[in-house]
Amino acid sequence: MSEDAWKPPNGSWASSAARRRNMQAIRSRDTTPERLIRRLVHAQGLRYRVAARPLPDLRRTADMVFRSAKVAIFIDGCYWHGCPEHYVPPKTNPGYWSDKVTRNVARDRDTDQRLIEAGWMVLRFWEHEPSEECVAQIVAEVRKRRGQRL
Secondary structure (H helix, E strand, O other): OOOOOOOOOOOOOOOOHHHHHHHHOOOOOOOHHHHHHHHHHHHOOOOOEEEEOOOOOOOOOEEEEEOOOOEEEEEEOOOOOOOOOOOOOOOOOHHHHHHHHHHHHHHHHHHHHHHHHOOOEEEEEEOOOOHHHHHHHHHHHHHHHHOOOO
16 A cells, blocks of 8 residues: 555544554654663672562553562653653654643652552653663662662
8 A cells, every 4th residue: 555545543642644653653662772771780699570560450561570579660762751851742743642642741750649549659760861870779769679789
């Protein structure tokens, strides 16, 4: 089917066939920053669950979960989670995408609150933050909560 002939279905979020392909290709897990941080944390001797639900009844997953220490790690993408430094509002279909990011941010705050109320430590990092600094915070918090020496 030619791109000119493609028409978005009623109510579709895609403004064109090319945009639809682009958005469908974006990963929700195993992003480059996540994989790098996981590799560095693993090298420090810590083991974790990947893309797991910290709370079984909460339909949300953390990028890394340390169950015994009750630490949930989120590595947030600058666009999808509204980074104050790097978020740029979209030029195409701005109403839809800006609302989507706003809903994502609200869901992130709700997730944080629910986990904190359940006794979890929530650590959130932006994808642009230096991996070594993120890993140092993760390792320190997990070891502290497990009662291990740093």
